[in-house]
Amino acid sequence: MWFSKKKNNKELTLSIPSSTQAVGSNQKAALQTSLQQNIQTLKDTLGKSSDIIIREIRFGKEGNINAGIIYTDGLTDTHSLQNFILETLMLDIVEIELQEKASPEQNLISVLKDVAMTVGEIKEIADFDVLITSLLSGDTIILVDGYARSLIISNKQWVERGVTEPTAQTLIRGPREGFTENLRVNTALVRRKLKDPNLWMESKIIGTRTKTNIEMMYINGIANDKVVEEVRLRLDGIDIDGILESGNIEELIQDAPYSPFPTIFNTERPDTVASALLEGRIAILIDGTPFALIVPALFIQFFQSPEDYYQRADIASFIRLLRFFSFGIALLAPALFVAITTFHQSMLPPALLISLAAQREGVPLPAFVEAMLMEITFEILREAGLRMPRSIGSAMSIVGAFVIGTAAVEAGIISAAMVIVVSLTAISSFVAPIYDIAISVRMLRFIFIILAASFGLFGITVGLIALILHLCSLRSFGMPYMSPLAPFNVSDQKDTSIRLPIWKMFTRPRLISQQNRVRQQDPASAKPEPPKN
Amino acid sequence: MKKHIIVLLILSLLLTGCWDSRELNEIAITLAIGIDKVEDEYQITVQVVVPSEVSIKTGTGRSTVTLFQANGNTVYEAFRKMTKDSPRKIYPGHLRMLVLGEELALEGIGDSLDLFARDWEFRSDFYVVVAKNRTAAEILNITTTLENIPANKMFEALKTSDESWSATRGIKLHELIADISSEGKEAVLTGILAMGNQEIGASKQNVETITPSARIQYGQLAIFKKDKLVGWLSERESRGYNDIINSVKTTVMPIACPKKGTLTIEVTDLNSVIKSKVINENPEVDVNIRVKGNIGEVECQINLSELKTIHELEKIYENELKEIVNETIDNLQNKYKSDIFGFGEAIHRSNPKEWKRIKKQWDSEFPDLEVNVEVDMQIQRTGTINNSLLKKE
Numbered sequence: 001m002w003f004s005k006k007k008n009n010k011e012l013t014l015s016i017p018s019s020t021q022a023v024g025s026n027q028k029a030a031l032q033t034s035l036q037q038n039i040q041t042l043k044d045t046l047g048k049s050s051d052i053i054i055r056e057i058r059f060g061k062e063g064n065i066n067a068g069i070i071y072t073d074g075l076t077d078t079h080s081l082q083n084f085i086l087e088t089l090m091l092d093i094v095e096i097e098l099q100e101k102a103s104p105e106q107n108l109i110s111v112l113k114d115v116a117m118t119v120g121e122i123k124e125i126a127d128f129d130v131l132i133t134s135l136l137s138g139d140t141i142i143l144v145d146g147y148a149r150s151l152i153i154s155n156k157q158w159v160e161r162g163v164t165e166p167t168a169q170t171l172i173r174g175p176r177e178g179f180t181e182n183l184r185v186n187t188a189l190v191r192r193k194l195k196d197p198n199l200w201m202e203s204k205i206i207g208t209r210t211k212t213n214i215e216m217m218y219i220n221g222i223a224n225d226k227v228v229e230e231v232r233l234r235l236d237g238i239d240i241d242g243i244l245e246s247g248n249i250e251e252l253i254q255d256a257p258y259s260p261f262p263t264i265f266n267t268e269r270p271d272t273v274a275s276a277l278l279e280g281r282i283a284i285l286i287d288g289t290p291f292a293l294i295v296p297a298l299f300i301q302f303f304q305s306p307e308d309y310y311q312r313a314d315i316a317s318f319i320r321l322l323r324f325f326s327f328g329i330a331l332l333a334p335a336l337f338v339a340i341t342t343f344h345q346s347m348l349p350p351a352l353l354i355s356l357a358a359q360r361e362g363v364p365l366p367a368f369v370e371a372m373l374m375e376i377t378f379e380i381l382r383e384a385g386l387r388m389p390r391s392i393g394s395a396m397s398i399v400g401a402f403v404i405g406t407a408a409v410e411a412g413i414i415s416a417a418m419v420i421v422v423s424l425t426a427i428s429s430f431v432a433p434i435y436d437i438a439i440s441v442r443m444l445r446f447i448f449i450i451l452a453a454s455f456g457l458f459g460i461t462v463g464l465i466a467l468i469l470h471l472c473s474l475r476s477f478g479m480p481y482m483s484p485l486a487p488f489n490v491s492d493q494k495d496t497s498i499r500l501p502i503w504k505m506f507t508r509p510r511l512i513s514q515q516n517r518v519r520q521q522d523p524a525s526a527k528p529e530p531p532k533n
Numbered sequence: 534m535k536k537h538i539i540v541l542l543i544l545s546l547l548l549t550g551c552w553d554s555r556e557l558n559e560i561a562i563t564l565a566i567g568i569d570k571v572e573d574e575y576q577i578t579v580q581v582v583v584p585s586e587v588s589i590k591t592g593t594g595r596s597t598v599t600l601f602q603a604n605g606n607t608v609y610e611a612f613r614k615m616t617k618d619s620p621r622k623i624y625p626g627h628l629r630m631l632v633l634g635e636e637l638a639l640e641g642i643g644d645s646l647d648l649f650a651r652d653w654e655f656r657s658d659f660y661v662v663v664a665k666n667r668t669a670a671e672i673l674n675i676t677t678t679l680e681n682i683p684a685n686k687m688f689e690a691l692k693t694s695d696e697s698w699s700a701t702r703g704i705k706l707h708e709l710i711a712d713i714s715s716e717g718k719e720a721v722l723t724g725i726l727a728m729g730n731q732e733i734g735a736s737k738q739n740v741e742t743i744t745p746s747a748r749i750q751y752g753q754l755a756i757f758k759k760d761k762l763v764g765w766l767s768e769r770e771s772r773g774y775n776d777i778i779n780s781v782k783t784t785v786m787p788i789a790c791p792k793k794g795t796l797t798i799e800v801t802d803l804n805s806v807i808k809s810k811v812i813n814e815n816p817e818v819d820v821n822i823r824v825k826g827n828i829g830e831v832e833c834q835i836n837l838s839e840l841k842t843i844h845e846l847e848k849i850y851e852n853e854l855k856e857i858v859n860e861t862i863d864n865l866q867n868k869y870k871s872d873i874f875g876f877g878e879a880i881h882r883s884n885p886k887e888w889k890r891i892k893k894q895w896d897s898e899f900p901d902l903e904v905n906v907e908v909d910m911q912i913q914r915t916g917t918i919n920n921s922l923l924k925k926e
Contacts, residue, residue, distance in 0.1 A: 342554040346626035346656065350685075353562060353627060358588035360557040367556060454546070456554070 029128045035066050035145035042070065045132060052135070059089045065108070066145035075138030077157035084118045085140060085153060092116070109149045112142070121154035133211055163189070166268045166290075168435060171307040178268045183213050183287035189270040190217060190285075194277060198222070204235055212243040213287040217273070222280040222508070222516050227477050231282050231295060246291040249284060253295075255475050260443055262436040263476040265297035272306050280513025296479040296512065299471060300496050303327070305433035308499050317498035324497060326428035330441045333425045334371045335448035335460055337418070342367050343456030359415040368453035370414055374422040375446065377403060382426075483511050503527045558584075560624035564598070564684030567669025568645050569634035574604045575645060577611040578670040579623055580684050587682065596737060597681045600673060608648045625652075628659045629688040631706065632669040632725060635762065643713060643760035649706055657707040660691050663755045663762065665724040672727050675734040675747050687749060691723060694751060699784035699800070700771040701751050713760050716892060717877020721774065724752040724765060758871040766861070773861030776854065777820055777874050779805040785829055788849050791842075794833025798850055798912070800826040809880040811887050817903040818876045822854065827914040831921045838919055843912050851908040858906050866900040876902060 032038050039054060046052050055069045067089065071081065093116050113122055125131060126149045135141050138156030163185065166178030179186045187201060202216040216235065218228055234253040243249060246266055255263045267273060268290045273283045276294045284293040303323045308316040340347055341356060348356065363370065381400040388396060405423075408414040425445070432438045444467070451459035474481035484492030492509050494500040503526040507517045520526050565580035579601050586597045601619045605611030615623055631649065633642055649655050664672045673683065680686035695703035704712075704722055712720035727749055733739050734747025754766045754774060766774060775781050781803040787795045802825040809818045828837065828846070836842055865871060877895050881888040891898050 341557050345555070345557065345560065345624065346654070350562075350564070350627040350629065353557075354582050354584055354587050354682075357557040357560075357562060357582070358584035361585040361588075363558065453554070 031126055031128055031131070031143075031148045031150060033146055033148045035068055035143055038143050038150075039068055039070075041128065042132075055086075057086070057090060059093055068141075068143040070135060070141040070143065072135060072138055075136075075156060075158050076140055077155045080119065080155045080157075081140055084155075085142070088116055088118055089142075107147055107149070108144055109147050109151060112144070113151055117151070117153065119153050119155060123152045123154075124149055125152055126150075133205075136211070169267060169269055169272075169305075169433065171305060171310070173310045174307055175269070175271050177270060179270060179285075179290035179292060181288050181290060183215060183285055186270070186285050186290075186292065187215055187217070190273050190277070190283070193270060193274040194219070199277065202232070206235065206238050206240070206249070207243040208239070208241050210242040210244065214243075214249070215285040217277060217283040217285065219277050219280070222278070222513050223282055224280060224512065224514055227296060227479075228282060230477055231284070235284070243286065245289045246284070246286045246293050249286060250293055255477065259470065259474060260440040261299070261471065261474065261481070262302070262440070263297055263474060263481060265294040265301055265434070266291045266436065267294060267434075268292070269306060275306065275309065278519075279508050280516075296476040297481075298476065298479065298483060299474075299481050300485070302432060302434045302437035304495075307433075309502070313499050313501040317500075320499060321497060323431055323433070326431040327437070327441065330425055330429035330431075330438070331445060332448060332460065333421050333428070334375060334445065335452035336457075337421045338367050338371050338449055339452035339456045339460055342453070356415075356417055359417050362412050363415050364413065366453075367418070368449065370418050371422070371449050371453075372446070374408075374414060374418055375425075375449070378422055378426050379442070479511050484509065555622070555624070559621055561601075561619055561621040562627060563623050563625045564627060564682060565630040565632065565673055565687065566625065566628060567632040567634065567664075567673045568608065568637055569668045569670055570637040570640055571604065571668075574606060575608050575611050575637075576602065576604050576668075576670065577608060577615065578602045578673050579615065579619075579625075580673045581619070581621075581623070582682060594737075596676065598683060600670075602670065608645050609652075612648075624654070626654050626656065628655060629684045631659055631661045632672050633661065633663050633722070634669040635664055635666060636668065638663045638722075638755065638757075638762035641760045642757075646706070646710065646713075650710055655706075657710075658705055660688060660703050661706055661709050661722055662687070662691070662704075662725045662751075663722045665726050665752055665755070665765070667727050671731060672725055672749060675727055675731075675749050676737060676739045676745075677749065678740045678745060681740075683749070687725070691751060695780075696782045697784065699775045699781040699786075699803075700753070700768050702754060702771075702775055702780050713757070715875070715878060717872065717879070717881050717888070717895065718875035719871045719873045720757040720760070721754045721766070721873050722757065724755050726750050726752045756865070756869050756871050756873055758869070763871055764869050769857055770861040770864060773857040774873065776803065776822055776858055777805055777807070777861070779803070786850070786854070788846070788853050790833035790835055791845055791849070792833065792835075796828065796833055796835070796846065797830035798826045798846075799829035800824055801913070802826075807874065807876065807879040809876070809883050811884050814887075815903065816880050816884065816887055816891065816898075817905065818879055820858065820904060820906045822858070822906070822908045824850070824854070824908065824910045825913055826850075826910065828912060828916055834921060834923075836920060837915050843915075847910045847912055850910045854908045854910070855906050858908070859904075862904050862906075866902065870896065870900055872899045876904070 029041075032041070035056075039056075042052075042054070051073045053071055053073050057067050057069065059065050059067060069081075069085065069089075109124055113124055123134075125134075131141060131150055131152070134152045138158065140153045140155055142151040142153065144150075160182050161180050163177050163180055165176045177189060179189065191199065196219060198220040200218060200220045204214045204216065205211050206214050214235065216228075216231060231253075235249075238249070238252050240248070240252065250262075250264045250266065251257070253264070265276070267276075273285075273292050273294065277283060281294050281296065284295070286292070303320060305319075308320060341360075345353055360367075365373070381396070381403070385393060385396055385400070405419060409416045409419055429438045429441055432441075448460060448463055451463045455462070472480070472482050472486050480487060483489065484496055489510055491507060492511075494505050495509070503520070506520050506523055506526070508519055510517070561579075561581040562584070563579045563581050567578035567580075569576040569578070580598050581601060582598055583596065586593065586595055601615050601623075603611045603614040603618065605614050612623060633645075637645065650657070675683060677683045677686040680689060691701065691703040694701040701723055702721070704720075709720055709722065712718055727734070727747065729745070729747035731747055734745070739745045739747055752765075753768060754771045755762055756764045756766060772784075772786075781800065784800045784803075785797050786800060787797045790796050803822065804824075805820060805822040807818060807820055809816055811817070831837070835846075862874070865873060872895070876899070877888070877892075880891075
C-alpha cells in the first residue's frame with residue numbers, strides 16, 4: 001500500500017522545483033535607463049533589507065550626473081569603496097571631461113570602466129538578475145542615471161577564518177594547512193601545490209537560493225574524460241534551493257544512496273586533494289565548507305592516510321594492515337564474542353571458558369542484551385562528547401569511564417569481558433583515517449550482533465557474505481568500489497593493502513586513469529642508490 | 534507487495550533465533566566423567582567446575598568443583614537423569630578425563646564408549662584412564678593442590694608424564710577406539726590410583742596441608758583383550774611396552790656401570806620400528822629400536838673422557854633395554870596372551886596374504902610368534918662436567 005503512496009510523493013517533489021523556476025524567470029529583466037526606477041526595482045526585490053546600502057551621489061564637472069552606489073554591508077571592503085570608488089568618482093573625475101570622451105559608440109559607463117576606476121576586477125552588465133547575484137555576493141554596483149547598464153566592482157571582503165591545521169584528519173608528518181570556508185583560498189591552496197597548466201577548474205553555481213559557488217578540479221589529460229563528463233552531468237542535474245556543505249552535494253550525486261558505505265571521499269587537506277588529482281581523480285570544492293569531495297572513491301581509499309606516503313614505506317604498510325585489522329575488530333568483535341560464548345563454547349580453550357564463565361556468574365542479562373546495552377551506551381557517550389560544550393567535556397569523560405567501566409562491572413550488571421570487548425571495538429573504530437568508514441561500521445556492527453545472537457557464527461558468515469557481495473556490487477562514478485581487489489589487478493596492489501616505496505610506483509591506478517598512466521619515466525634510475533665509484 | 538512479504542520472511546527468521554544458544558552461566562562445564570558399573574546399571578559421575586570459585590576475585594574458598602551422579606541402564610539415560618540433580622545442563626565439550634571403574638573394565642568397556650564417539654558435543658581429545666582397585670567416583674572425589682581443578686591436575690600430570698617418563702602413556706579416546714576395533718592390536722589404558730585417606734581426600738582439608746592426606750597418581754598400564762581388562766603391566770614392562778610401540782618422547786633409564794655403581798642415561802630420542810617377515814611360512818617380527826641419549830648422572834668411578842668407555846656404556850644400555858623388551862614380550866605372550874604391541878597389524882601391513890591366513894587364529898598364534906629385538910644406542914653428550922665429582926685416581 002505504501003508503495004503507491006511513495007509514487008505520489010515523487011510526483012509532488014518533482015512539481016516543486018518547476019514552480020521556483022517560474023519565480024526566477026519573473027525576475028529576469030533588463031536594467032532601465034532611469035536611475036530612480038532601477039533603485040526602486042532593487043528595493044522592491046530585496047525588501048527593506050538593512051544590510052543593503054544604497055548611496056546616491058552626483059558627480060561630473062558640474063555635479064550633474066546622478067549615480068547610485070549599492071553594496072552589501074559586511075561583505076564589501078568599505079576601505080577600498082571609500083578610497084577607490086567614492087573618492088575617484090567624487091573628487092578625481094571632476095577634472096576629467098567625461099562627457100567629451102563619451103561618444104555614441106562608447107557610453108559613459110564604459111569610459112568610467114576604462115579610464116576612471118582604479119580597481120582590478122570590474123565588469124559591465126545589463127542584466128538585472130546578475131546584478132542581484134553580484135550584489136549579494138559582496139560586489140559593489142554602480143548605476144548611472146540615463147544608462148541601462150551598470151558596473152560591477154569586485155571588492156568583496158568579509159570576516160573569515162584563516163588557514164588553520166585540519167582538525168578531522170590529523171597527522172604527525174605532513175603539511176599543517178587545511179581548507180577554509182573560502183572557496184578562493186581553497187583553490188589557491190591546491191594551485192600552490194600543482195603549478196600545472198593542465199590543472200583545470202570549472203565553476204558552477206548550485207542552489208537556486210544559496211547560489212553556492214562550486215569548483216570542479218581535475219588535471220586535463222590524466223583524469224578520465226568520461227568521468228569528468230559524468231561529474232559535470234550530475235552536478236548540472238542538481239536542482240535544489242540550498243547547498244550549505246559538501247555533504248549536500250555528496251548526497252545528491254552519490255551512486256548508492258541506500259548503502260551504508262560512502263562512495264564519495266571527502267577531505268579537508270589540500271595535499272590529499274593534490275595527490276588525488278595526480279592519480280586522475282576529480283575534486284569538487286564547495287564554497288562555505290572546508291571539506292572537499294573527491295571522486296571516484298574506492299573502498300581501500302578510506303584506509304589510506306596521506307601520512308602513508310610521507311613516512312617510510314615499511315611502517316606505512318604495517319599501519320595500513322593494522323587499519324584493515326582494526327576495521328575487522330570494529331565490525332565483528334562484539335558479534336564474535338556473543339556468537340562464541342552463546343553458541344560455540346567448544347571453540348574456546350578450557351581455561352578461557354572457565355574464566356569467562358566465572359565472570360558471567362550472577363550477570364542477569366543474556367550476552368546479546370549485554371552487548372547491545374554496552375554498545376548503545378558507548379554510542380550515547382560518543383555522541384554526547386561530540387555535541388556538548390567543550391568546557392564540560394572532561395566531566396563527561398569521567399562519568400562515561402565510570403558508567404561503562406568500573407561501575408557496571410562492580411554492580412554485576414555487565415561482565416568484565418564484555419567491557420573489554422566493547423572498549424576494544426570502540427578504540428578500533430577510531431583507527432580509520434577517514435571518519436566516514438567508521439560511521440558505516442558503527443551501524444553494521446549492530447546488525448552483526450543481532451545476526452550472531454540469532455544464528456551464531458553461521459549468521460555472522462552469512463552476514464559477511466552479504467556484506468562482501470554488496471561491496472562488490474557498488475560503483476563510484478563507474479569504478480568498481482572494491483577495485484583493485486575485485487576486480488583484482490596485480491599492478492595496483494602496490495598501493496592497496498600495503499604501500500610499496502614511491503620509487504616502485506611507476507603507474508597511476510589502472511581503472512582511475514586510463515590515459516597517461518606513467519608517473520615516473522625511467523624505472524631503472526628511480527631506485528635511489530649511492531654513486532657506484 | 535512481493536518485497537513486503539520477503540521482508541516479513543526475513544524478520545520471522547530472526548524470531549526463531551536463539552533456539553540452541555546457551556549462556557555461559559547456563560551450562561555446567563564438565564571436565565571429568567567417571568563410569569562405573571553398579572548392580573547391572575551404569576553409574577555416571579561428572580565433575581563440574583564451579584566457575585565463581587575458580588576465579589581469584591570472586592572465590593570464597595569453597596570447592597572449585599562439584600560432583601553429580603546418576604544411574605541408568607545406558608550411559609545416555611544416566612546423563613539425562615542427571616538434570617534431576619544438576620541445575621544446569623551438563624556440557625561435556627571440554628571434557629579432559631574419562632575415568633573408567635575397574636569393575637566396568639573387567640566386564641568390558643566397549644558399549645559404554647559409544648556415546649562418547651557418537652555425540653557431537655564430545656571432542657575425542659580427552660584421556661581415558663582406568664581406576665585401579667577403586668570406582669571412578671572415588672577417584673573424582675579427591676581434591677588436589679597446585680591445579681585446583683582435579684580434572685586439570687589429572688590431565689596435566691598425564692600429559693607431562695607421557696612426555697618425560699617412558700612408563701606412562703596418555704591414551705586419548707580416538708586412539709583407544711582405534712585399538713579396540715583393530716584386529717591385530719589390543720588396547721592398553723593408563724591406570725589411575727587413589728592413595729591415602731579417602732574421607733579427608735574428599736574435603737577441602739586435604740589441600741590445606743603441605744602433604745595431602747589423599748592423592749591421585751598414575752600407575753601402570755592396564756592390559757585389555759578386546760574390551761576387557763585382563764591384567765596390569767609392571768613399571769618395567771610398561772617401559773618395555775612404550776619402547777616397542779615407539780611412544781617415548783624423552784625419559785631417563787639407570788644402567789649398571791662396568792665395575793660397580795649406577796649411571797643414568799637421559800634418552801632424548803627413541804625410535805622404534807616394527808617389521809614383519811615370513812620365513813618358512815612362519816611369520817616373524819623384528820623390533821628395531823634406535824636410541825639417542827646423553828649421560829645424565831654418574832654415580833660410579835668411570836673415565837668418560839675415553840671413547841672406549843662411551844662405547845662400553847652404549848653396549849650395556851643396549852643389553853639392558855633388550856632384556857626389558859624381551860621380558861615384556863614374553864610376559865604378554867605367555868601370561869596375558871594379548872597383542873598390545875600391534876604385531877598382528879605389522880604382519881597385516883607387510884604380508885597381507887599371510888595375515889589373511891592366520892587372522893582367525895591370531896589369539897593362538899601370538900604366543901608362539903618369533904620376535905627379534907635389536908637395540909642400537911648412541912651417547913651424544915656427557916653433560917657439563919666430565920668425570921664424577923669424587924674421581925680419585
